[in-house]
Amino acid sequence: MIEILQWTTLAVCGLVAVARIPEALKGRNTSLFYIFALMALAILLSIEKPYVAIDQAMGGINMANLLLRFVIFGAIFFLGIRISKAFGATGAYRLITGRTGRLALLIFSALVVVVFLLMDTAGSSAGLVSVSGKDPRNYALVEYYGAAGRAYPAFVSLVLLPAMTRAVAGRLPVLVRIAAGLLGLGGVAIAFSLLFPVIPPELGALEFVVNYTAVLCFVLGLALIWAARIRQDKRAGSTSSFTEK
Template sequence: MNATTIQWAALGLCSAGAAVRIPGLREGRGRTMFVALVLLTIAVGLSIEPIYLAVDAALGGVNIANLLLRLALYAVFLLFGIRMAAAFGSTRARRLIVGPFGLSIVALTVAATLYFFVASELAGSSTGLHAFGEQDTVQQYAAVGRLYPGYVAACLVIPAALSAFDRHARIVHRFACALVACGNALVVVFVLLRLTTVDLMYWDILLPFSAILLTVLGLCLIWVSHTVGRKSAGSANKLA
């Protein structure tokens, strides 16, 4: 699977993941995850060149679309972190993500992102800001943008892995948790590799988008598992 294909595949899966949750919204279920998946769909869409160039042109052609992508991803990881920590029963992960320390990190990340964006010369749309890669402020902007997702992912890897080994859970649920654990692990690996001088080449796209595919697929399977569980409980109650 090449870089472009995996980007479009991730966009399709994110869109489908958000769409299947629409019926539950009328019952007041899954609102947080729905918003997170919609924002992730937007972020993934803005990473694809034709979509990015069209959106950024409408916003003035100064790469505001890239800033929106970054801010959307921060919100996605914050919302995913809150819901996943609760789903995996990890109070420590939740405290690290939405406790005073975690909220301070996201606030500093947003502030630093805005600062480096404003401090950069970004006239002319460029997907991923590749045309401006030699600017130090753009390099710092990109580095800051990876750190917060890496932090949240690191908080979730162990709770997700432990849930995958829960013998009392359904097989599909355990498999889904394993996918989520692998997805978050890939995010951490990607962030750590980008801190080195290693040239990732096409893996610069394949690693993060593989993480998205694994995580969203895992979340969809968890949703399926919970839906089946609710229907089974409802049938049992009717028989009783």
């Protein structure tokens, strides 16, 4: 079940990224291409067989997991910019791109790297499962590492959530309000991931469901915004709308 969800999510992200290539080559809405491409790469690095193959090529010390964390940071950064500009959330945009956002990115990035270096990371293992099982020290460090990796995406998601709530309750086109609802749900799922350390081991599969629900909600939400822009352009014969900001 989990593997099907992983490959399905990868296929959706990959197909949307490929569909965005023509527009990106023309310099139009390139942030969308970056978001979908980075999401696809993140999903690929989350699947065991591709992960192990990539990590073995990088030395077999789980550097692929560290790469995964920064790919996610990049995707969520571009996502935050795209969504805040699309919905006119200037306050959220300033928080994400300004001093507060840059400081948050720097702190959480540094924490991820420091904790990674403290772990015994030898032996490629998707999700650092084998690293966590080595001893109590590594188990604790993997938990801290995961928390640091989830903190920045949660920060961006919570910053965007008020704007998504206003958009859903507003008078925007139906497609856009649905998109805002999906984006907001994705943000809630990411924020919920901060609770992963208190989830009992027997409910570990819930973590995968939450993570991939967030990704799918973001992808579908952005795709609906894209569809709404195309629909509006066809009706108005204009290339200027809030979805292009």
